[in-house]
Amino acid sequence: MNCTEFENVVVDIARGALMDTARHREGLAHATGCERCGRRLANEQTLSGLLAVAAAEDAGCIASAAVGQTLLSAFHETKSARLPRRRTLWLGAAGAAVAAMLVVSVTVRTPREPQAVKVPTVMPAPAMEPTKVIAPVYRELRKPPVRTLRAAQRRPVMPKQQPAQADGEVVTDFIAVVYDPEPVEHGRMVRVRLPRSALAAFGLPMNEQRAEETIQADVVLGEDGLARAVRFVK
Amino acid sequence: MKLLTNLADAELLRLMASKNEQAFTVLYQRRQGAVYRFALQMSGSPSVAEEVTQEVFIVLLREGSGYDPARGPLASYLYGVARRLTWRRMAEDRPHVQIEDEQEDGRTPEQLIARSEVETDLARDQAVRSLRRAILALPAGYREAVVLCDLHELSYADAARALGCTVGTVRSRLHRARALLAERLAAKRSSSNGCLV
Numbered sequence: 320m321n322c323t324e325f326e327n328v329v330v331d332i333a334r335g336a337l338m339d340t341a342r343h344r345e346g347l348a349h350a351t352g353c354e355r356c357g358r359r360l361a362n363e364q365t366l367s368g369l370l371a372v373a374a375a376e377d378a379g380c381i382a383s384a385a386v387g388q389t390l391l392s393a394f395h396e397t398k399s400a401r402l403p404r405r406r407t408l409w410l411g412a413a414g415a416a417v418a419a420m421l422v423v424s425v426t427v428r429t430p431r432e433p434q435a436v437k438v439p440t441v442m443p444a445p446a447m448e449p450t451k452v453i454a455p456v457y458r459e460l461r462k463p464p465v466r467t468l469r470a471a472q473r474r475p476v477m478p479k480q481q482p483a484q485a486d487g488e489v490v491t492d493f494i495a496v497v498y499d500p501e502p503v504e505h506g507r508m509v510r511v512r513l514p515r516s517a518l519a520a521f522g523l524p525m526n527e528q529r530a531e532e533t534i535q536a537d538v539v540l541g542e543d544g545l546a547r548a549v550r551f552v553k
Numbered sequence: 554m555k556l557l558t559n560l561a562d563a564e565l566l567r568l569m570a571s572k573n574e575q576a577f578t579v580l581y582q583r584r585q586g587a588v589y590r591f592a593l594q595m596s597g598s599p600s601v602a603e604e605v606t607q608e609v610f611i612v613l614l615r616e617g618s619g620y621d622p623a624r625g626p627l628a629s630y631l632y633g634v635a636r637r638l639t640w641r642r643m644a645e646d647r648p649h650v651q652i653e654d655e656q657e658d659g660r661t662p663e664q665l666i667a668r669s670e671v672e673t674d675l676a677r678d679q680a681v682r683s684l685r686r687a688i689l690a691l692p693a694g695y696r697e698a699v700v701l702c703d704l705h706e707l708s709y710a711d712a713a714r715a716l717g718c719t720v721g722t723v724r725s726r727l728h729r730a731r732a733l734l735a736e737r738l739a740a741k742r743s744s745s746n747g748c749l750v
Contacts, residue, residue: 366684366731372681373688377590382589382607390607390614393611495640519624521717522637
């Protein structure tokens, strides 16, 4: 094992993670013979020790009894309010489906500007499966992406590479992938294909019968290469 | 109640859906600590952690039937919900966040000594406090990886389920996060003349 290969296993060795026994042994042997990697392993083990202490200190941290009491009250309320709530969900789903159809028709008839970033938030799936509409979740996710979009508007770094919204394309709002208080000043957007299960991962409704299929998505990448936001394209 | 404590999460959730209060209580007692600690370690704020914990279980009450055991353990699902709610709360609270002083959280050296009389304990306490600050200063994606994998001891696979990403991404983020932590702790150590570790 050389130093580069050791770098790939040093964290797992220091954390005591499950790993191939032979590689573990090779890693330890390399750390014994290489002063630099030996120091590297020692530092990682120190860090693991401190993290273990922090975890142990936090182990007794729990929410206050007041939270439990509030939740018990909510549990009783939910029990009594279950049937009306279901009816509300059905009505909401039907309303969302009608709204979606209206927005789609407006979108198709209205000429779209190529640089337009503000796009309709349409998820056609509810029309087929009203019970899977999770409207509150979807609305909750709208706030962070706006900041990302503003950043993208301030600096349209790659207007040609930005996947234009071709006629007939319907996109969601951008959804933050990681929480980052700083707006993305430099970055790029790439179009990728993701498994449909990614919709569920972001709290969006998904037709489980089509889970094996893929769906197009635009991903905003920060300077560090990490994905910051994603929107789904239909 | 004793019998219920032996049941798996999914079974408790099923009973909960059929209005079994004890099932809800058992499930809450079993999972609330991890949710609370996750929110606390991500935000650094006990009040945020309390609110997030409450909201996570409200979501479970209202949308628990949306949880699919085939897609992973309930714990990963709860971490995923907690993560989303914590982000939202942190985004809302951001204008009010007070920048923490680099001083050792206001304690005088005398207080520190009184708290841990043995010199090595003092050094360890200081190092752990520095570590906590360094974790809170990490970019959110890296912080999540450290909190879930190192503080909550989740496997890479379970952390990946909670974060909605691949195992490779979790490993990569954890690797980079630990490098950043080591760097910041080393800088702190050298500025404190080697007294931290």
